Amino acid sequence: MLPASGPGNCGPKALRCCPPYYNAHEVATLLRSVESAPASGPNFRRSQEVFAIRDVLGEVPGLWPLLATDALRRALAQLFPAGCHLTKSIYFDKPAGSNWLVAWHQDLMINVDRRANLPGFGPWTSKPEGISVQPPVAVLENECTIRIHLDDCDATNGALKVVPGSHQRGVVPAAEIAGLTLAATSCAVPAGGAMLMKPLLLHASNRSTSDRPRRVLHLEFASVELPTELVWRERKQVMQ
Numbered sequence: 458m459l460p461a462s463g464p465g466n467c468g469p470k471a472l473r474c475c476p477p478y479y480n481a482h483e484v485a486t487l488l489r490s491v492e493s494a495p496a497s498g499p500n501f502r503r504s505q506e507v508f509a510i511r512d513v514l515g516e517v518p519g520l521w522p523l524l525a526t527d528a529l530r531r532a533l534a535q536l537f538p539a540g541c542h543l544t545k546s547i548y549f550d551k552p553a554g555s556n557w558l559v560a561w562h563q564d565l566m567i568n569v570d571r572r573a574n575l576p577g578f579g580p581w582t583s584k585p586e587g588i589s590v591q592p593p594v595a596v597l598e599n600e601c602t603i604r605i606h607l608d609d610c611d612a613t614n615g616a617l618k619v620v621p622g623s624h625q626r627g628v629v630p631a632a633e634i635a636g637l638t639l640a641a642t643s644c645a646v647p648a649g650g651a652m653l654m655k656p657l658l659l660h661a662s663n664r665s666t667s668d669r670p671r672r673v674l675h676l677e678f679a680s681v682e683l684p685t686e687l688v689w690r691e692r693k694q695v696m697q
C-alpha cells in the first residue's frame with residue numbers, strides 16, 4: 458500500500474489511503490440516510506451474504522449533500538483540477554461473517570443510457586438495472602474511484618486486496634491475472650476513511666471472518682465526456 462496522505466495530497470497514483478474524510482457523527486448520518494432507502498427494485502440486491510444498492514445516489518437523493526463535504530471536494534479538485542462528474546455510485550454491505558467473496562478483476566464496465574454502435578465500445582450488457590459497456594481504455598484511465606468506508610475495515614472483514622501498479626497494464630488478459638496477484642496487498646481503512654483507486658487496478662475481497670460488518674460507499678468519477686451518442690446513466694456534475 459502507498460503511504461498515507463491527507464485528502465489535499467492525493468497524487469495521480471493508483472491507490473491512496475487517506476485519514477478519515479468523515480467524523481463519527483457524519484458516518485452515523487450517512488448510515489441513517491442509506492438505511493432510509495426503500496430497498497426494493499432492480500437496483501437492490503439483498504441476501505444473507507450481501508446487501509448492495511446500485512445507483513445509491515439516485516435511490517437516496519439526500520445522500521449526496523451529506524457526502525459532498527469540503528474534504529471530498531478538495532480530494533476531487535486535486536484529482537480533477539478542471540472539474541469532474543460522478544459516473545457510478547454503489548453501496549455495499551458485507552455483513553459480519555458473510556461468505557461473499559469477490560474474485561480478482563478490474564472494473565471495466567461503465568453504465569450508460571443506451572446502446573450505440575461506436576468504435577472501441579464493447580462488449581455491451583443489458584440487465585434489469587440498465588445498459589453497461591466496456592469503453593476504450595482511455596476512459597477507464599481517466600476515472601478514479603473513491604470508496605468511503607462506514608466501518609473499520611481490515612483483512613478479517615473484507616478489506617480490498619489490490620495488485621499495486623496493475624492499473625498501468627491496461628486491460629489485463631484473464632490468463633495473466635493469477636500470476637500478478639502474487640504481489641497483492643490488503644488495504645485496511647478506518648471508518649470515515651476513503652480509499653482512492655483507479656478502476657483498472659486489479660482488486661478482490663475475501664469472505665468475512667469477523668463479527669463486524671463492512672459497509673462501503675463506492676463512488677466513481679471522471680472528467681472525460683463520452684461521445685455525443687452516449688450519456689453516463691448516473692451522471693452528476695460535481696461543483697468544486
Ligand SMILES: O=C(O)CCC(=O)C(=O)O
Binds near residue numbers: 564
Ligand atoms: O466491495 C467489494 O468487496 C468488492 C466490490 C468490487 O470489487 C467492485 O465493485 O468492483
